[in-house]
Amino acid sequence: MKFAHIADVHLGREQFNQPFRYEDYLKAFREAIEKSVKANVDFILIAGDLFHVSRPSPRTIRDAVEVLELPRRKGIPVFAIEGNHDKTIRETSVFDLLEHLGLLYTVGLKKEPRKGEFQGSKRLSENRYLVWGKVGDLEIHGLRHHTRWQLIRGDANVLRALFKGKRGILMLHQAIDYLAKDTPYQDAFDLRLSELPDGFSYYALGHIHVRRIAEPSQTGLSGPLAYPGSLERTEVREASHIIRYSTRDKKPKVLENREGPKGFYIVEDFQPEFMKVETRPFYSVRIEGNSKVELRRKVEEVSSLIPKDAIAVITLEGTIKGGIALAEFNDLLKDSGIRYYTFRSRVVGEAVLSKERLSEEELFTEWERELLMHLRVEPKEFSEGLPEFVSWLMERYEKGIPAKAMVPKKAQVAPEAGKEKTAETGERVTKKAKAPEKAAKEKKPGKEEKNHEKKPTPKPKNPASLDAWLRRDKL
Ligand SMILES: [Mn+2]
Structure with missing residues (x-):
């Protein structure tokens, strides 16, 4: 069994309001799907945020349809969940449209049961069904993005209740604390490692935009946890290159981002292998200076190090009396030919005493x-x-x-x-x-753990909390 695991495509995004970025994001998606088809996968997973918004433009929908036609023509099913960017509380979403066209199958909670070659479902309560994908004997489970406060309340763990006894693959669009280190989700994770339902052979995750894997030997879970990261570079932190130019340095330093290239996973026997996707060079430039003259000189010097087809986010830093106006720097790169650049200022007007x-x-x-x-x-x-x-x-x-x-x-x-x-x-x-405050903090984790231990009271029916959740929560 071989499959592709893609996440965080953000199709339709015009980053920096630049139309060419729309094309970049689309190109990355097409390349990922083409490479998956070429690798002869049995199916493809999209673990959330296929679209940048929940109501994509007609053009974005057309482009998604065109790309998703590629696996469909080869009879390769695509399974997806909605992420925080493309989920909706409306009755009908773009995912229903794509599903209707036979281009992908969403898994998770539905109002209607699903049947067919690639789908199975189980009734949970009145007009609530758990829907999963299936390829041969393998089940592909998942749930669209939810916030932590929807999933975990005290000792109620919706994920554990929903996927109790399930096997196969679990697709989630959530930040797991264990893998969120050095990401924007470090302090804002949705789930602790210990809160994940066990028993799955592979956890196909999305939401964290950098590539991360945790092996069962590290986590104690039954299968690897994997984030392929976003297909394109979605923010400065994900820059391909970093140029640093401090007040001490005589010459600017060019470094490659240690996160490496962008891409997705081809997974064979539940072992993910990274597949690179070509992305536009993205430079994060940091220039320090003690005067406007020094900053301007360094910007000019650095510009020759940035490739013409790149995006460059240039952050100016330092302490300069009276501060600076970014407009005074824009003219410097006007004729540089760099595809897109923008300046950001972290210059302070006066020395901070402490x-x-x-x-x-x-x-x-x-x-x-x-x-x-x-x-x-x-x-x-x-x-x-x-x-x-x-x-x-x-x-x-x-x-x-x-x-x-x-x-x-x-x-x-x-x-x-x-x-x-x-x-x-x-x-x-x-x-x-x-x-x-510290005392309160220390008390809390202990209390939670205690509740955890008490929890596993296997009941034949849905736990009361799940029933309540299903009634209250929107799909
Ligand atoms: Mn995302």
Whole structure:
């Protein structure tokens, strides 16, 4: 059994508002599908964010159809889940259209059962079905993207309940803490490693845009966890090259990004092997200087190191009296021929007296950090479920909410009062304030683990929490 595992295509995206980037993203998708077909795979997985938005333009849909025709003509089924970018709460989505055309099959929760050569389903409750893909004896399970607060509540773990006893492949579009290190999801993961359902031979993941693999020997799970990363370079962090030019350096240094090329996996016997996809050179340039003259000179010097067909994001840094205006730099590269460049400024107008920086932990309470974390990752989510989310958050951090917000007047004050006071006086956050917060932090994981251990009470029917979740949650 051989299959392709693709994720985070973001088809339809015009990065930097540049139409040529639309073509780049499409080209990468076409190359990945062509290489999969050429490798003679039995099926193809797209683990979320095939599209950049949930309502792609007619042009994007046309291009997706054209590319997905390639495997269909060879009888190679494509299985997909929706990611955070392309999921929708509407009745009908672009995925329904593609499915109707026989171009792909989505797996997960559905209102209607599915039957056919490549699909199976099981009734969970009234008009709720778990739908999976099948190729021979192999089942391909999955669930579209959900936020952590939808999947894990106290000791209720929706994923474990849904996929209990299932085998084969599990496709998810979530950030798993274990593999999120050095990614934007480091502190904003959706799932802990220990929360994943065990028993699958391969975990086909999407959402983290850099390539990561964790072997069963590292995780204790039954199969490897794999993120192929996005097919194109979606942000500065994913640049192909980094140019650094500090105030000390006489010459700029050009480095290749250690994350390497972009691509996807061809998986044989559940062992992923990386397949490169050609992408446009993307340069992240950082220039430090102590004067406008120095910065301008260095920009000119560096420009010859950037290939003409590249994208360049140039960040200017330093301390310069009066600051700088980016408009003063744009003219420098006007005739450079570089396909697209943009300047960003991290120049400060005056010297900062203290180099000390307050950490997030010192600035915000745990409750505030949790709220910020969710807002940072999922701003879209809140048009719908904000009140529900807030009550979930309040519940979870009941003990951390200032007493006055919970109970009018006669509050059960004491342990948290100190923290509240320091927050209100607004002066520097003292050690006094940190202490109770730390204690609370240390207590929490222990409590969760205890709940975990208690949990496995195998019931023949859906656990009550799953039933409740199915009733409440939108598909
Ligand atoms: Mn993505």
